[in-house]
Amino acid sequence: xxxxxxxxxxxxxxxxxxxxxxxxxxxxxxxxxxxxxxxxxxxxxxxxxxxxxxxxxxxxxxxxxxxxxxxxxxxxxxxxxxxxxxxxxxxxxxxxxxxxxxxxxxxxxxxxxxxxxxxxxxxxxxxxxxxxxxxxxxxxxxxxxxxxxxxxxxxxxxxxxxxxxxxxxxxxxxxxxxxxxxxxxxxxxxxxxxxxxxxxxxxxxxxxxxxxxxxxxxxxxxxxxxxxxxxxxxxxxxxxxxxxxxxxxxxxx
Amino acid sequence: xxxxxxxxxxxxxxxxxxxxxxxxxxxxxxxxxxxxxxxxxxxxxxxxxxxxxxxxxxxxxxxxxxxxxxxxxxxxxxxxxxxxxxxxxxxxxxxxxxxxxxxxxxxxxxxxxxxxxxxxxxxxxxxxxxxxxxxxxxxxxxxxxxxxxxxxxxxxxxxxxxxxxxxxxxxxxxxxxxxxxxxxxxxxxxxxxxxxxxxxxxxxxxxxxxxxxxxxxxxxxxxxxxxxxxxxxxxxxxxxxxxxxxxxxxxxxxxxxxxxxxxxx
Numbered sequence: 001x002x003x004x005x006x007x008x009x010x011x012x013x014x015x016x017x018x019x020x021x022x023x024x025x026x027x028x029x030x031x032x033x034x035x036x037x038x039x040x041x042x043x044x045x046x047x048x049x050x051x052x053x054x055x056x057x058x059x060x061x062x063x064x065x066x067x068x069x070x071x072x073x074x075x076x077x078x079x080x081x082x083x084x085x086x087x088x089x090x091x092x093x094x095x096x097x098x099x100x101x102x103x104x105x106x107x108x109x110x111x112x113x114x115x116x117x118x119x120x121x122x123x124x125x126x127x128x129x130x131x132x133x134x135x136x137x138x139x140x141x142x143x144x145x146x147x148x149x150x151x152x153x154x155x156x157x158x159x160x161x162x163x164x165x166x167x168x169x170x171x172x173x174x175x176x177x178x179x180x181x182x183x184x185x186x187x188x189x190x191x192x193x194x195x196x197x198x199x200x201x202x203x204x205x206x207x208x209x210x211x212x213x214x215x216x217x218x219x220x221x222x223x224x225x226x227x228x229x230x231x232x233x234x235x236x237x238x239x240x241x242x243x244x245x246x247x248x249x250x251x252x253x
Numbered sequence: 254x255x256x257x258x259x260x261x262x263x264x265x266x267x268x269x270x271x272x273x274x275x276x277x278x279x280x281x282x283x284x285x286x287x288x289x290x291x292x293x294x295x296x297x298x299x300x301x302x303x304x305x306x307x308x309x310x311x312x313x314x315x316x317x318x319x320x321x322x323x324x325x326x327x328x329x330x331x332x333x334x335x336x337x338x339x340x341x342x343x344x345x346x347x348x349x350x351x352x353x354x355x356x357x358x359x360x361x362x363x364x365x366x367x368x369x370x371x372x373x374x375x376x377x378x379x380x381x382x383x384x385x386x387x388x389x390x391x392x393x394x395x396x397x398x399x400x401x402x403x404x405x406x407x408x409x410x411x412x413x414x415x416x417x418x419x420x421x422x423x424x425x426x427x428x429x430x431x432x433x434x435x436x437x438x439x440x441x442x443x444x445x446x447x448x449x450x451x452x453x454x455x456x457x458x459x460x461x462x463x464x465x466x467x468x469x470x471x472x473x474x475x476x477x478x479x480x481x482x483x484x485x486x487x488x489x490x491x492x493x494x495x496x497x498x499x500x501x502x503x504x505x506x507x508x509x510x511x512x513x514x515x516x517x518x
Contacts, residue, residue: 085448171441172450173409173434183435186348186413 010191014198017184024180025202031097031176032163033208038102039162040155043109048139050114061110068107073168076100082170098167098177105162112158116151117143150221156214160207167203177202260281279412287485287492288333291360296341297333299326302361303344304439306463308365308383309428317456318342321512322363325382325483325500328508329361346438351375354486361496362484365457367415377493379483379500382509387419388458393470395452400429400474408434409451416455416487419477435459440466459518467488 042064051059068076077100080091091099120143128138170178177199185195283386291297301322302309308320319366327337343359350362354376365385368378389408391397397406410417412435424430434451436442443464445452454464457479483500485492503509 052505081450082444082448085450171437173436173445179435186435187417192352230435 006193010194011242014184014191014194018198019178020184021177021202024175027094027169027175028163028166028177028203029206031094031101031166031169032159034098035105035161035166036099037043037101037156039105039109040110042103042115045104046110047113047117050110051117053135054132054164061114065110069111073100073104073165074171077105077168081237093169093172093174096172097166097174101162101166105158105165108161109155109158112151112154113147117146119150120146153214153218153221156210160210163206163210163245164203173248175190279371287489288495291333291492294360295334296339297326297330297361298341298343298359298492299329300343300345300350300353301326301360302346302460303342304463305365305460307518308459309344309363310463321383321509321516321518322365324512325363325503325509326361328503329496329499330375342449347411348437350484351413354484357486358364359490360489362414365460365481366480366484367479368482369415375483375487377487377490378484379497380504381480382500382504383459383481383513385457385459385479385481387416387455387477387479388461388475389420389472390446390461390469391452391465391472392446392468394468397452397472399472400424401427403431403453404429405431406452407434407450408453408455409434409436409445410455411435411439411442412437414456415477415479416457419479420455421475424472433435439463511517 046061046064049057050065052058076233077096080089080096080100081093084090088251124142124146125135128142129135133141166176167178168174169176170182173179179198185192261475295348301318303311303318304321305320309322310319311317312319322341326340326342330339331337333339345353345359345362345364350364350366354362362376364370366378367448372378389400397403400420403424408417408420410420410433417433417435421433422495434445436445439456439460442451442454442456445451446469454461454469458471458475483496485496486493500509
C-alpha cells in the first residue's frame with residue numbers, strides 16, 4: 001500500500017501542492033461565470049429569435065442551434081486553438097474557454113428558452129396584443145417573466161453542464177482545475193488517483209448546490225402549479241439538460 | 254455403516270481436492286508465477302509507442318509495429334513462448350502507459366519510458382536498454398538558436414514526460430525562465446508549434462526526430478540523460494527480475510547494440 005496509487009505519501013504531497021489546484025479552481029470558476037453570462041445572453045436572444053414570427057430570425061436561430069448542438073465542443077475548441085491562428089486569430093486559452101463553452105451552451109439555453117416561451121399559452125400573447133401591447137412589450141412584461149420561473153430549473157442544469165464542460169480547456173493547456181490536476185499528477189508523482197478524487201470533489205462543490213436548488217425549485221413550481229395561473233399542470237419544459245453529456249477527455253484523443 | 258462409508262468418501266474427495274489446490278499453490282510460489290501467468294494468457298501484452306520512429310512505430314502502410322522496442326518485445330516472447338510472434342501490442346502515450354500497467358491491461362511497458370527515482374516508487378524498471386536526452390524542436394523562422402533565447406517563451410511538453418523537469422533545471426542553471434504548456438499527445442504539441450501557440454516542442458531527441466519537417470529544426474543542445482527501462486507492475490517482482498536478467502544478457506552479448514545500429518539510433 002505504501003507504493004500503491006493511493007499511498008499516503010501521495011496525499012501528503014497533494015495537500016502540500018494544493019495551492020496549485022486552487023489556482024486552477026479560480027480559473028474554472030471565472031471561466032464558468034463569464035461563459036454562463038454569455039450563454040444566457042445568447043440563449044435569450046436566439047430563444048426569442050426561434051419563437052419570432054419572422055421567418056429569417058427563426059432560420060438564423062435554427063442554424064446556430066443545429067451547428068453547436070451537432071458538433072462536439074472539443075472539436076470547436078481545437079478548431080479555435082489550432083486552426084484560427086492560421087487566419088490571424090490567436091485567442092488566449094482563457095478567452096477560448098469562455099467563448100467556446102459560452103457559445104456552445106448558448107445553443108442549449110436558447111432551446112430551453114424557446115420551450116419555455118412556447119409553453120406559455122398562445123392566448124396570452126393575443127390577449128396582450130388586444131390590450132395594445134406591442135410584440136416586444138408583451139414579451140417583456142407578460143411572457144418572459146412567466147417563462148423565467150419555469151425555465152430556471154433546466155437553466156440550472158445547463159449551468160452545471162457548462163461548469164463541467166469548462167474542463168475541455170485542459171486539452172489546450174487551459175490552466176483550469178482539470179489541467180492543473182492532470183499536470184500535477186503527470187509530473188513525477190504519477191498520483192492520478194488522489195488528484196482526480198480531489199478534482200472531482202472540487203467540481204462537486206461547485207455543481208451540487210445548483211442541482212439541488214434546481215430540484216427544490218422544480219418541486220415548488222409543481223406544488224404551486226396545482227392551482228390556476230402560470231406554471232399550472234402541463235407546463236413542463238422539456239429539460240435539455242442531460243443531453244449535453246459532460247465531455248470526457250479521453251473521447252477526444 | 255452406510256453413513257460411515259459416505260463420510261469416508263466425502264473426506265477422500267475433499268482430501269484429493271485440497272491436495273490438488275495445495276500442489277497448485279505450491280507450484281505458483283515456486284519461482285516464476287508472473288511468467289507462468291503470462292504463459293497462461295498465451296500472449297505477452299506489451300504497451301509500446303506507435304509514433305516514435307526507430308523505437309515503436311506503427312507502419313501506416315503495413316499496420317505492423319517496427320523499432321528497437323518492438324524487437325525487444327518479440328525477443329522476450331521468444332524467451333517465454335519460444336515464438337516471437339506471441340506479442341499483443343497496445344499503443345500507449347506518456348500519459349496512458351502507467352494506468353494501463355496498473356489496471357492489468359498490459360504486462361510490460363516498453364515505450365521510451367525514462368527511469369526516475371520517483372517512478373521507481375510506482376513501477377518496477379529493468380536495467381536501462383537505451384540512453385537518450387531531451388531536445389528541442391523549433392521553427393526555423395523563429396530565430397531561436399538555443400536555450401538562452403527562450404526567456405519568456407512557451408515550451409510545449411507532453412503530460413507525464415520528464416522533459417519539463419529536465420528543461421526547467423537546464424534553464425535555471427543559466428538563469429532563463431519560460432512557460433510550459435502540457436498536451437496529452439505529441440501530435441497536439443506539433444500542432445501547437447505549427448500554429449505558433451508554443452515556441453518550442455520539447456521531448457526526448459529520439460521522439461523529436463519523427464516530427465522534423467522542412468519548417469522546423471532540432472537544436473543541438475540536449476539535457477539530462479533519459480534512461481529507458483522496461484516497466485512492469487510493482488507487484489510483479491518476479492517478472493521484473495526475469496526481464497532484467499534478459500536485458501542484462503542482451504546488453505552483454507551485443508544483441509541490443511545490434512538493434513541500435515539496425516535502427517540507426
